[in-house]
Amino acid sequence: MTGAWIILAAYILDRLIGDPRWIPHPVISMGKGISALERTIRKRVSSDQGLKRAGLLFPIVIAGGSLVLTWGVLYILGLVHPVVAVIAEVVLIATTIASKGLKDAGMEVYRHLKRRDWPAARRSLGMIVGRDTAHLDEPEVVRGTVETVAENIVDAIVSPLFYALIGGAPLAMAYRAVNTLDSMVGYKNEKYLHLGWASARLDDWANWIPARLTALLLITGAWFMRLNAKGAARMVRRDARLHPSPNSGFPESAVAGALGIRLGGHNVYHGVASFRAYMGDQSRVMEAEDIVRTTRLMFWSAGAFVLLCWLVTFGIWTAGGALLWK
Template sequence: MGGAALTAMAVLAGAFALDLLIGDPRWIPHPVIQMGKAIKALENGIRRQFRPEQFKLAGILLPVVVAGGALIVTWALLKVLNAIHPWLGWAAEAVLIATTIAVKGLKDAGMEVYRHLAAGDLPAARRSLGMIVGRETSHLDEPEIVRGTVETVAENIVDAVISPLLYALIGGAPLAMAYRAVNTLDSMVGYKNEKYIHLGWASARLDDIANWIPARLTALLLTASAFILRMKGRRAWRTMRRDARKHPSPNSGFPESTVAGALGIRLGGVNVYHGVESFRAYMGDALRPMESRDILLANRLLLTVSVLFVLLALLAVWAAGGALWT
């Protein structure tokens, strides 16, 4: 195995380990914050310079400028740092990739809700859930809090773990950062409401495309993880095949339905957004009532899927001799 492969493997493994150990400390400036500022500034500029009937065409500028800019800036930064010293470039690449993934952050968010439920503090659990979901949480009982938490952990395995790691595997930190820009765009402007239906359509569509393969890969890895953890692996696969496409998102249904099958619970149901009820198709079968322990089980699946993918990624780098992006 050559030095290029060892370097690429060390960078990927280091990025994953860094995220697991420290996550995203608030005292460290995060690239997503800068992306958010850039998106808002560009959106304001488009609204000033274009007429509403031009927003659909102008909306293409958002992913081109923001995602393209993230890729170019990251590539240029690494080029400069590698010129100073290769080790500096490698360390920076690992740190940058780590900022695009959020295994620890996702796990901790679920655990915060779980701890409040375990203490019997429903108001605190509702508030913690409200920090990570868009639905209203002030009225939810314990099973609905559990449902919201499990759905969030399951859905975000794709865009917080598998997608950024896959793009890092293919194109290093520049491509991973471009993916994170696309995902941030979708979270800020990818809504089908009156304000963003034209301006945000390109960002939303690109996010769907970027997550299409990772979402289906996640379902496969979740099924494998269910077998490894001695959960309901076969039911996870069958449930995914049956229910994944019921979700309004072309991608979110794959991890959610697979997790539902693995745990033997039913996800989906009525959510309330800004006072308006919205029904999401049921996924999985209610073989038993949902309980707070399901959050722990969802987190176990999250960690197992993450480790499994990293091991496969390292194997891919080794097999390619490091030629994927070094």
């Protein structure tokens, strides 16, 4: 049952303190490593085919290196004392999740909206999304916030805990490296189309199971919260695969159905208009309280997944004990 305790402790630690700015975060080191590797590659490779082959180095060096380094640190700490290694693993797993940070970002936008401080709300939203926010009205600010919180339930909570359950802090840290790679080089634009393809593809694969699991957790959370669980399930079946991402549509469509709102639509990125497929039906105008409801759904889903980790671990432990007694 040690793995379940570690995951629970890591989740509680993140809920309580999040990512204090005065503590060096592993993602910063990952980002520096990615930038350094990119500079090295671009100095030596210029052709499209060469960049595509070199793109394989990012998952191998950054994600693989994160896994090996984390395992090595924990192994050495285990030689000092097993308890020291366990504490370190809790802290390391906590750095791979961001439930408090995600809630704080969403609620900052919410507080500005409740004070009717539209410029501040747009600026706060602009800190967490890539779209242009300077001219958005209140429903569009709410939409951007709800979409971001919903999508990141997978990346920031369920996926890292999923991999922590399978392989502890080393695999959770490797996942965080994959996710960081996708956010830095996984773009389908002229600059990264060839160099970042492997990172983008690996991120899609890594989130495939957690995204669908998150949709189930959100449907369950909607039922507990007395929201529209049937609507959430229906929208996942109908709309999830319309999203340009193979994974993001699952949490977004589930939230849209649970709240009875429509996500997706027209966005502007650096002055260029873009349309994203609609998720859900527009039964009403979005309001600031939808941010609060989405945040609560996020915590229901996260808590349910931590409980699921306990049940899985207990089941494995019980089955192992039964085999030993035979």
